[in-house]
Amino acid sequence: MAIEYREWREGDDLALLEIWGDPETVQAGQFRGTLAPSGNSPWRRCIVAEDVVDGVGIPVAAAVVHEASLHPERLWAYIEVARDHRRQGIGSTLLSMLRHETKASPSGVSRLRCKVEPGTPGAGFAEAAGLMPIQRSRLVVVDPAPLKLPVFGDGSEAAASEQVEDLATGSVELSDVVGRYYTSVHGWDSPGELGIPTVQRLFLDDLTGAHGAIVLRAPKASAFGQGVPASRKGRLEAFAISYAQVSPAPGQAAQGQPAQPSDVFIGHEPELSPEDAAAAVRDLLALIAFQYPVMLELDDSMTAVRAVVEPLLEIGKAHLQGAETLVVADPA
Structure with a gap:
């Protein structure tokens, strides 16, 4: 076996898919989409390993490292090696080559991160390479009627409508809270500056699939202090943005x-x-x-959401959807 390394070129994706087959994990399927020609806008370096037989090179592995506009303090990296070529040093060589490429990243950032599924070969490789877990994420499906419905104010419809509101996804108020919340639960991997336009583009734009938002407000407050009738809306306390219609598929009901x-x-x-x-x-x-059931992405850093959802998991009113995901990264 003679392994040679080169830049990614057109047609490598099809050749590698024939060798690799279906992705072993959800993360692998997602990261395969980042394998693309090297470039500087955005900055990306992609390397292919070929097994050369009788002068003909057959792609068997690939690796990519690239900058990210969101969470810019680390570089995303991904390596995949064909099953029958593992444990032969190819992955380690590719990782060393990626680390060498990071020295030329325009941002000067060189620390790497990736997503893996616990207990898989990818997780084992990451651990051996010194990448340590910095966050755990789970997809949780919450069953219908998991909690007792709240009572707002005097229990009237008017009192409920003061605190529960359908809000347009283009709302500046909503965008402000969403951006600050996302930043607050990602201290482990800073998202950088999140202005209102960025938040709307990443979480609330039609292209994201967002089609509606429900918010919970504090009770109405007076603009003039106690003793004066409340007239302005209470501040936004919680939000839920939906990315799919909440209804049975045709014929299901x-x-x-x-x-x-x-x-x-x-x-x-x-x-x-x-x-x-x-x-x-x-x-x-x-x-x-x-x-109807809802599906939430639950990071360990989301302490308030965990405080509500984890008891539901324990009593069987919620369940995990698929395997956990670990974000692993170079030590700080």
Whole structure:
């Protein structure tokens, strides 16, 4: 076996797919999409390993490293080696080559990160390479009616409508809270500056699939202090952004089949106390999951959401969807 290394070129994707077959993990399937020709806008370096037989090179492995506009303090890296070529030093060589390429990154950033599934060859390789877990993420499906519905104010419809509101995804108020919440739960991998246009593009634009948002507000407040009737809306305390229609697929209701879960991003005003944040998330989750299941991405850093969802996992009113994901990275 003679292994040679070169830059990625057109047609490598098809050749590698024939050798690799289906991706072994969800993360592998996602990262395969980042394998592309090297370039500087955005900065990316991609290397292919060929097994040369009788002068003909057959691609068997590839590696990529690239900068990211979101979470710019580390570079994303990915390496995949054909099953029958593993444990022969190819992955380690590719990693060394990627680390060499990072010395020329325009940002000057050289620390690497990747996503792996625990217990897989990729996770084992990352650990051997010195990449350590910095975050765990789980997809959780919450069953319908998992929590008792909250009562707002005097229990009237008017009181509820003051605190629960459908909000346009283009709302500046919503974008502000979403951006600050995302930053607050990603201290382990800073997203950098998140202005309103960036938040809308990443989380709320039509192209993201976002089609609606429900928010929970504090009770109405007076602009003139106590003793004066409340007139302005209470501040936004929690939000839920839906990325799929919450309804059964055609024919499911008639056949008694369960509805497909709606993909939801739920969060809260980061300045709330831990107790108030958990209470706001609990009330909003009770509302949005009252009739249909919802699916949430749950990072360990999302303490308020974990405080609500993990007890549901324990009593069987929620379940994991697929395997856990670990973000692994070079030590700081």
